[in-house]
Amino acid sequence: MKIAIDLTATPKNKTGIGRYMLGLLKGLQETDNANEYFLFAQDDDLDGFGVYKDNFHFVPVKSKILRKTYLRILWEQVVFPFRLRKLKIDLLHCPNYTMPYTARFISPKTAIQGTFHDMTYFIHPEYLIGWKCRMFRGYIKETAKRADKILTISLNSKKDIPKFCKLRNPDIAVTYMGVKEGFFESAPATDEVLSKYRISGDYILYVGTLEPRKNVPGLIRGYRALPEEVRNRYKLVITGKKGWLYDEIFDTVNSDPELRENVIFTGFVDDCDMMPIMKRAGAFAYISFYEGFGIPVIEGMASSVPTVTSYGSSLEEVADGCCYLCDPGDTKSIAAALEKACEDRDGLREKALERAAFFTWKRCAEETLKSYEDCINAVSNR
Numbered sequence: 001m002k003i004a005i006d007l008t009a010t011p012k013n014k015t016g017i018g019r020y021m022l023g024l025l026k027g028l029q030e031t032d033n034a035n036e037y038f039l040f041a042q043d044d045d046l047d048g049f050g051v052y053k054d055n056f057h058f059v060p061v062k063s064k065i066l067r068k069t070y071l072r073i074l075w076e077q078v079v080f081p082f083r084l085r086k087l088k089i090d091l092l093h094c095p096n097y098t099m100p101y102t103a104r105f106i107s108p109k110t111a112i113q114g115t116f117h118d119m120t121y122f123i124h125p126e127y128l129i130g131w132k133c134r135m136f137r138g139y140i141k142e143t144a145k146r147a148d149k150i151l152t153i154s155l156n157s158k159k160d161i162p163k164f165c166k167l168r169n170p171d172i173a174v175t176y177m178g179v180k181e182g183f184f185e186s187a188p189a190t191d192e193v194l195s196k197y198r199i200s201g202d203y204i205l206y207v208g209t210l211e212p213r214k215n216v217p218g219l220i221r222g223y224r225a226l227p228e229e230v231r232n233r234y235k236l237v238i239t240g241k242k243g244w245l246y247d248e249i250f251d252t253v254n255s256d257p258e259l260r261e262n263v264i265f266t267g268f269v270d271d272c273d274m275m276p277i278m279k280r281a282g283a284f285a286y287i288s289f290y291e292g293f294g295i296p297v298i299e300g301m302a303s304s305v306p307t308v309t310s311y312g313s314s315l316e317e318v319a320d321g322c323c324y325l326c327d328p329g330d331t332k333s334i335a336a337a338l339e340k341a342c343e344d345r346d347g348l349r350e351k352a353l354e355r356a357a358f359f360t361w362k363r364c365a366e367e368t369l370k371s372y373e374d375c376i377n378a379v380s381n382r
Contacts, residue, residue: 001034001035001036001090001091001372001376002035002036002038002087002088002089002090002091003035003036003037003038003089003090003091003092003093003372004037004038004039004040004059004084004087004089004091004092004093004110005021005025005037005038005039005040005092005093005095006040006080006092006093006094006095006096007021007039007040007041007042007049007095008040008041008042008061008066008072008075008076009066009072009096010041010042010045010096012044012045012048013241013268014048015208015209015240015241015268016117016209017095017096017117019177019295020095020115020117020153020177020295021049021095022049022050023177023178023180023361023364024095024361024364024365024368025039025049025050025051025056026050026361026365027178027360027361027362027363027364027365027366027368028056028365028368028369029051029052029053029056030361030362030365031362031365031366031369032055032365032369033053033055035055035369036055036057037055037056037057038057038059038087038089039051039056039057039058039059040059040061040080040083041058041059041060041061042060042061042062042063042066042067043060043061043062043063044063045063046058046060059083059087061075076098076100077100077101077102078102080100080103081100081102081103081106081107082106082107084100084103084106084107084110085106085107085110088109089107089110090109090110090111090376091110091111091112091113091372091375091376092110092111092112092113093113093115093368093372094112094113094114094115094143094147095114095115096115097114097115097116097117097136097139097140097143098114098136098139098143099112099114099143099146099147101142101143101146104146111148111149111375111376111378111379112146112147112148112375113147113148113149113150113151113371113372113375114143114144114147114149114150114151115150115151115152115153116140116143116144116150116151116152116157116161116165116292117152117153117157117292117293118152118153118157118160118290118291118292118293118313118314119140119157119160119161119163119164120213120290120292121133121136121137121140122137122140122163122164123160123290124213124289124290126212127211127212127213127245127289128212128213128244129244129245140164140165141164141165141166144161144165144166144167144168145165145166145167145168146168147168147169148168148169148375148378148379149169149171149172149173149371149374149375149378150167150169150172150173151172151173151174151175151368151371152172152173152174152175152292153174153175153176153177153292153293153314154174154176154292154293154314154317154318155174155314155317156292156313156314156317157174157292157293157314158172158174169378171374171378173367173370173371173374174367175364175367175368175371176293176318176358176359176363176364176367177293177295177298177359177361177364178298178359178360178361178362178363178364179295179298179299179302179356179359179360179361180271180275180299180361182271182275183275183278183279183298183299183302183303183356184302184303184353184356184357186275186276186278186279186303187276187279188276188279188280189273189276189277189279189280190276193273193276193277194277194280196273197237197239197264197266197269197273197277198264198266199235199237199264199266199277200235201233201234201235202233202234202235202282203234203235203236203237203264203281203282204223204234204235204236204237204281204282204283204284204285204338204341204342205237205239205277205278205281205283205284205285205300205305206219206236206237206238206239206240206284206285206286207239207240207269207274207278207284207286207296207299208239208240208286208288208296209240209241209242209243210238210240210241210242210243210246210249211243211244211245211246212244212245212246212248213288213289213290213291214286214288214289215287215288215289215310215328216238216246216249217248217249217252218287218328218329218331218334219236219238219285219287219334220236220238220249220252220253220259220263221252221331221334222285222287222326222331222333222334222335222337222338223236223259223262223263223335223338224256224258224259225331225332225334225335226335226338226339227339230338230339230342231258231262233282233342234282234283234342235262235263235264236262236263236264237264237266237277237281238263238264238265238266239266239267239268239269239274239277240267240268241267241268275303278299278300278303278305279303279304279305281300281303281305282305282306282342283305283306283307283308283338283341283342284296284299284300284303284305284306284307284308284341285307285308285309285338285341286300286307286308286309286310286315287308287309287310287326287328287334287337288309288310288313288315288328289310289313289328289329290312290313291313291314291315292313292314293314293318294309294314294315294318297309297315297318297319297323298318298356298359299356300323300352301319301322301323301352301353301355301356302353302356302357304349304352304353305349306324306340306341306342306344306348306349306352307319307322307323307324307341307348307352308323308324308325308326308334308337308338308341309323309324309325309326310325310326310327310328311325311326311327311328312328318359319355320355321351322348322351322352322354322355323348323352324337324338324340324341324346324348325337326338
């Protein structure tokens with residue numbers, strides 16, 4: 001089978017969907033020697049996906065085209081389908097909500113599987129930039145109607161998708177994401193590594209893009225509500241690149257002299273440093289309002305760090321009783337969970353390690369391959 005994967009929307013700094021694609025490609029290379037893969041990717045990022053197997057081939061696309069929204073849309077809808085037809089692709093995997101809709105008549109023999117990570121664009125539009133939210137709502141509805149199969153990354157997302165989409169194929173596949181082995185194996189960061197990011201002493205860690213859905217201002221307020229002796233011992237380290245609508249985060253810190261002293265922003269950190277920084281943290285906090293999965297929660301558990309996350313959405317599903325849970329909209333609830341985690345009052349480290357070990361990229365790849373086969377069969381039986 002010839003399988004194409006659309007990596008063209010994946011940025012160089014791999015967060016979110018980028019981490020999903022890195023992990024999935026790792027798992028597919030470990031498990032699949034039979035199929036042939038064609039990876040459409042930006043021509044200046046071909047070394048960024050860890051590809052090493054002979055049955056995986058890059059199809060470079062000029063990054064200058066893909067980084068301009070209107071040119072990217074034209075390429076996706078006009079050029080891409082003809083490339084699929086020329087390569088005689090049996091199945092196309094589109095991992096970022098959209099798909100080449102014109103492929104339905106330009107390359108009609110190509111089965112198309114889409115991945116919907118979550119329904120944020122419908123459930124929490126207030127956390128998104130207006131025009132982008134409206135555009136992706138349209139993409140999602142159209143992809144749901146035209147894709148031969150939809151795959152998602154949690155049971156919670158599987159439950160949410162039919163509420164907003166009319167599906168061509170109602171049989172939604174669920175493939176949990178994985179976690180890099182390095183989070184289990186890494187040694188704690190040395191003082192030298194920490195000093196690169198102006199970190200010293202004990203700390204509570206957050207990792208993620210700075211954008212409203214991640215609830216970073218809520219985390220900061222919860223940290224501020226901790227008892228003074230806890231704040232004196234633990235700083236709050238916020239790691240991640242700026243996304244959108246992030247002014248409230250910096251306003252919350254800059255308005256309080258103690259927070260200016262105790263909250264550290266590192267910017268984006270590569271995994272080579274992130275793994276040991278995570279390992280040395282006193283607690284890890286990821287209290288998003290809504291997630292399709294929440295890879296950082298597994299990374300915290302895999303690092304044997306007491307982890308705080310939110311009730312509801314997929315986060316509670318992923319945690320499965322192995323994290324300290326809080327109401328992401330309640331400052332007192334956040335502070336209480338942070339304090340428990342700093343002391344690991346419930347002794348969750350061992351349970352969390354066992355839970356994290358369940359999530360592997362090999363398992364994700366095996367289930368994704370099964371979904372590919374189901375997608376092909378759905379087309380054959382139509």
